[in-house]
Amino acid sequence: MRCNACWREVEGRAISTTCGHLLCTDDANKILSNDGACPICDQVLSKSLMKPVDVNPNDEWVNMAMAGVSPQILMKSAYRSVMFYMGQKELEIQFKMNKIVAQCRQKCETMQEKFTEKLEQVHTAYQKMAKKCQMMQQEIESITKDNQELQEKFAEKSRQKRKLDEMYDQLRNEYDSVKRFAIQPANNFYARNEHDLFSNPPNIMDDREMGRKGNPSLSTVRAQRILLFYCH
Ligand SMILES: [Zn+2]
Ligand SMILES: [Zn+2]
Structure with missing residues (x-):
């Protein structure tokens, strides 16, 4: 009891x-x-x-x-005593139940507090991550834009390079043709002189005079000038 x-x-x-x-x-x-x-x-x-x-x-x-008490009173007293005992046992069970419920409630409250705390931590971490993701997304967009601009610039530079290559090839061809043109008249100059030497004697002296004084023909001078221009 x-x-x-x-x-x-x-x-x-x-x-x-x-x-x-x-x-x-x-x-x-x-x-x-x-x-x-x-x-x-x-x-x-x-x-x-x-x-x-x-x-x-x-x-x-x-x-x-209970000595001397009549059985009716004895039984009534015993009944009351048993009922009292049962009532006490019920109260004890109720007390134990209340105690267990209180302990469980306290544990639940503690767990709920911890859970709320953890949930807040997770929520804070989630918000941080979301913000970070948003920043990274913006960064990716910025990088993508830069990349696109660079690709456009690269394409433009490639076009310019192709154009320059074409110009270079054209100039190279012109240079080669001019070079060939510059060499050919010089050979012809001496060949023509040799030919003139026999075919037209009165002109020999004039041509030789020009050769000694170092005055080449007009076409040779022009070719040399063009050659020098492209070389520089
Ligand atoms: Zn007491
Ligand atoms: Zn009472």
């Missing part, structure tokens, strides 16, 4: 009340010195409504307490 106020195990002397509850002597005295209210049902108690009982009676009490 347990005290209905402090729920400690009661041994020996205890106090039973008319409202059907059991108290240890310490709690019974406290209740009487305070407001006198039963801790379970709030019924106002007084000394006359509280009866001392021995929860572990000795053999002498067991043998003699």
Whole structure:
């Protein structure tokens, strides 16, 4: 049996009340010195409504307490005592249940607090990641734009290079043709002189005079000038 106020195990002397509850002597005295209210049902108690009982009676009490009482009264008393005992057991179970429920509720509250804390941490981390992703997305867009611009520039430069290559090839061809043109008249110049030497004697002196003075023909000078221009 347990005290209905402090729920400690009661041994020996205890106090039973008319409202059907059991108290240890310490709690019974406290209740009487305070407001006198039963801790379970709030019924106002007084000394006359509280009866001392021995929860572990000795053999002498067991043998003699009910001696001389009629079986009807004995059975009625036994019935009341059993009902009281059952009521106490129900109260104990209820107390234990309430204790377990309170512990579970406390654990749930602690877990909920931890869960909320973790959830907030996860939410904060998620927000950070989302912001980072957004920044990275913007960075990717910027890089893609730069890449596109560079590709366009590269295509433009490639076009310019092709154009320059074509111009270079054209100039090269012109240079080669000019070079060939510049060399050919010089050979012809001496060949023509050799020919003139025999075919037209009066002109020999004039041509030789020109050769000695170092005056080449007009076409040779022009070809040399064009050659120098392209070389520079
Ligand atoms: Zn007590
Ligand atoms: Zn009570």
